[in-house]
Amino acid sequence: MSDLHTQMPQFPEPYWRDLDLPIYNKLIEDTQVDVAIVGGGITGITTGYLLAKEGVKVALIEAGRILNGTTGHTTAKITAQHGLIYDELISHFGEEKAKLYYEASEDALQFIRSTIQTNKIECDFSDQDAIIYAESDQYASKVQNEADAYQKLGINGSVIDSIPFDIAIKTGLTMHKQAQFHPLKYLRELVKLFIEAGGTVYENTTAVDIEDGPNPKVLLRSGKKISCNHLVAASHYPFCDKKGLFFARMYVERAYILGLKTKKAFPGGMYISADTPTRSLRSTPIDGEDLVLVSGEGHKTGQGIDTMKHYRNLESFAEEVLGIQEYMYRWSAQDIYTLDKVPYIGPITDEQQKVLIATGYRKWGMTNGTAAAILLKDYIMNKENKYKELFTTSRFHSDPEIKKFISVNADVAKHLIKGKLEFVPKEPGELENDEGAVVMVDGQRAGAYKDHDGQLHLVDTTCTHLGCEVEWNHGERTWDCPCHGSRYSYDGEVFNGPATKPLKKLDM
Numbered sequence: 182m183s184d185l186h187t188q189m190p191q192f193p194e195p196y197w198r199d200l201d202l203p204i205y206n207k208l209i210e211d212t213q214v215d216v217a218i219v220g221g222g223i224t225g226i227t228t229g230y231l232l233a234k235e236g237v238k239v240a241l242i243e244a245g246r247i248l249n250g251t252t253g254h255t256t257a258k259i260t261a262q263h264g265l266i267y268d269e270l271i272s273h274f275g276e277e278k279a280k281l282y283y284e285a286s287e288d289a290l291q292f293i294r295s296t297i298q299t300n301k302i303e304c305d306f307s308d309q310d311a312i313i314y315a316e317s318d319q320y321a322s323k324v325q326n327e328a329d330a331y332q333k334l335g336i337n338g339s340v341i342d343s344i345p346f347d348i349a350i351k352t353g354l355t356m357h358k359q360a361q362f363h364p365l366k367y368l369r370e371l372v373k374l375f376i377e378a379g380g381t382v383y384e385n386t387t388a389v390d391i392e393d394g395p396n397p398k399v400l401l402r403s404g405k406k407i408s409c410n411h412l413v414a415a416s417h418y419p420f421c422d423k424k425g426l427f428f429a430r431m432y433v434e435r436a437y438i439l440g441l442k443t444k445k446a447f448p449g450g451m452y453i454s455a456d457t458p459t460r461s462l463r464s465t466p467i468d469g470e471d472l473v474l475v476s477g478e479g480h481k482t483g484q485g486i487d488t489m490k491h492y493r494n495l496e497s498f499a500e501e502v503l504g505i506q507e508y509m510y511r512w513s514a515q516d517i518y519t520l521d522k523v524p525y526i527g528p529i530t531d532e533q534q535k536v537l538i539a540t541g542y543r544k545w546g547m548t549n550g551t552a553a554a555i556l557l558k559d560y561i562m563n564k565e566n567k568y569k570e571l572f573t574t575s576r577f578h579s580d581p582e583i584k585k586f587i588s589v590n591a592d593v594a595k596h597l598i599k600g601k602l603e604f605v606p607k608e609p610g611e612l613e614n615d616e617g618a619v620v621m622v623d624g625q626r627a628g629a630y631k632d633h634d635g636q637l638h639l640v641d642t643t644c645t646h647l648g649c650e651v652e653w654n655h656g657e658r659t660w661d662c663p664c665h666g667s668r669y670s671y672d673g674e675v676f677n678g679p680a681t682k683p684l685k686k687l688d689m
C-alpha cells in the first residue's frame with residue numbers, strides 16, 4: 182500500500198476541470214437587470230439558461246471562475262436514488278410528499294436528457310442503473326425498507342443479491358434507467374446558450390450583501406451594485422442570511438474522490454454503499470478507456486482531522502475491489518445538508534419574496550440543482566409549480582428538525598469555544614516545507630503554512646463568517662471552518678462560503 186500511496190497525485194485536481202473554459206470579465210460598473218444570479222454552478226447556470234430563453238435579462242456573477250465550486254468537483258451521477266431516502270421521507274412527510282420528491286428528481290433527469298438531445302450536447306451522457314448495496318444486517322434491513330418504499334411510490338426498482346465486484350453484499354436495490362455525464366461539458370454548452378439568448382456572465386465578481394427595497398440590490402466587494410427585480414442566491418451556501426437562520430439549520434459535509442485506471446474492467450452501473458463510511462463507484466470515458474471514480478469518506482467540514490487518511494482509505498478499497506493500475510486524479514469537495522434532508526428552494530423568507538435561494542442538496546445536486554433551477558424560473562415567471570410547498574424555506578418548525586437544530590448548534594458552539602481555547606505550542610520555525618498548522622506568534626493563535634520554497638504564510642484563524650476557528654486541511658492545503666464549512670486558501674482567500682471576506686493576513 183505504501184508503494185501505491187507514493188503514486189497518489191500530490192495536489193488535488195478534479196478530472197472535470199481538465200477542459201477549456203472561456204474566461205469572462207469582471208463586472209466593473211453599476212448595472213441594472215431583471216434577474217441577478219449569484220453563483221456559477223449547476224443551479225445558477227441552469228436557472229440563467231432557463232430565464233434567458235424566456236427573454237429575461239439576466240446577469241450571472243461568480244466570485245471566482247464559473248464551474249469551479251462543488252459542481253466542478255462532483256461525481257456527477259444523475260439519479261433520483263439519493264442514498265436511502267424514500268422510506269425516511271415517507272415517515273417524515275408522508276407518501277404524497279415523498280413521491281413528489283422522487284418526481285422532482287426524475288423530472289430533472291428527464292430535463293437534462295432532453296436538453297442534451299435537443300441541443301446535441303456532447304457530454305459523455307449515458308443511461309446507467311443506480312445501485313445501493315448493504316454489507317451488514319443492519320443496513321440490509323434499511324435497504325429492504327427502502328425497497329418497500331419504492332413499491333409504495335411506484336419507483337422502477339428491483340432487489341438484487343449480488344453486484345459485479347468482490348464485495349459480499351447482503352442485499353441491494355437497483356433504480357433503473359438513471360444516468361451519468363461529464364457535468365462541465367454539459368454546463369459549458371448551457372453557458373453558451375445562455376449568452377446567445379442575451380445573458381451575461383461576470384467572473385471574479387463577489388457578492389457581499391443585499392440592499393432591501395422594492396427592487397433588491399446586490400452589493401459587490403468592489404463597491405459596485407446590481408439592481409434587479411429578483412435576486413437568486415445560487416451560491417451553494419446562501420451568501421446572505423436575511424434572518425432566514427440558514428447557518429443554524431444546515432451543515433456541511435466533505436467527501437473525497439480518486440480518479441483511477443483500474444486493473445479489472447469496470448462493469449458499468451453506478452454504485453453506492455448503504456453502510457458507512459460511504460463507498461461510491463462510477464466510471465467515465467477518458468481517451469477510449471475508463472476512468473473509475475471512487476468516492477466517499479464523508480465527514481463534517483473542518484472535522485476530518487488527517488484529511489489524507491480519507492484518500493488512503495479510498496485507495497485501500499479501490500485496490501481491494503478493482504486493483505489500481507494508475508492514479509490519475511484526486512480531489513475533494515463539500516455539499517450542504519438541511520436537517521430534514523430536503524433542499525431549501527424558494528424565497529429566502531416569507532417577507533422577502535424577491536430574493537430566492539436554492540441550497541441543501543445533500544450531495545445530489547445534479548438532479549436537485551436542476552429541479553431548483555426549474556422551480557426558481559417558475560417563481561420568477563410567476564407560474565404554478567407543484568414542488569413549491571415541498572421545498573419551501575419556511576418549513577422550519579417540524580419536530581425532527583427542531584431536535585437536530587439544537588444538536589447542530591451545540592456542535593457549532595463547541596467548535597467556537599474549543600477553537601478559541603485550544604493551545605497549540607508549535608512555533609512557525611518548527612514547520613517543515615509544505616506543512617501547515619495552527620501556531621503561536623507573539624502569544625497569539627495564528628494559522629501558518631510554509632510553502633515548498635520555505636516561505637511562510639500567516640493568517641488570522643478567525644473565520645470571517647461568524648468567528649469560529651478554522652483548521653488546517655493538509656489534503657487540500659486549505660483552512661476549513663468546522664462550523665458552517667467556509668474554506669480558505671493557505672493565504673486566506675475564500676474558496677467556499679458562507680464567508681465572503683478573506684482571512685486576515687498576519688505579519689511575523
Ligand SMILES: Cc1cc2nc3c(=O)[nH]c(=O)nc-3n(C[C@H](O)[C@H](O)[C@H](O)COP(=O)(O)OP(=O)(O)OC[C@H]3O[C@@H](n4cnc5c(N)ncnc54)[C@H](O)[C@@H]3O)c2cc1C
Pocket residue numbers: 219220221222223224225242243244245246247248249250251252253254255256257258259260386387388389415416417420435436437438476513514515516539540542543544545546547548549550678681
Ligand atoms: C464529493 C461529492 C460528490 C458528489 N456527487 C454527486 C453526484 O454523483 N450526483 C449528484 O447529483 N450530486 C453530487 N454531488 C452534489 C453536487 O455536486 C452539488 O450539490 C452541486 O454541484 C451544487 O451545485 P451549486 O450550483 O448549488 O453550487 P456550486 O457548484 O458550488 O456553485 C456555487 C458557486 O457560487 C459561487 N459563489 C459562492 N459565494 C459567492 C459570492 N458571495 N459571490 C459570487 N459567487 C459566489 C461559488 O464560487 C460557486 O462557483 C456531490 C457533491 C460532492 C461534494
Ligand code: FES
Pocket residue numbers: 428644645646647648649662663664665666667678679680
Ligand atoms: S463558516 Fe460560519 S463561522 Fe466559519
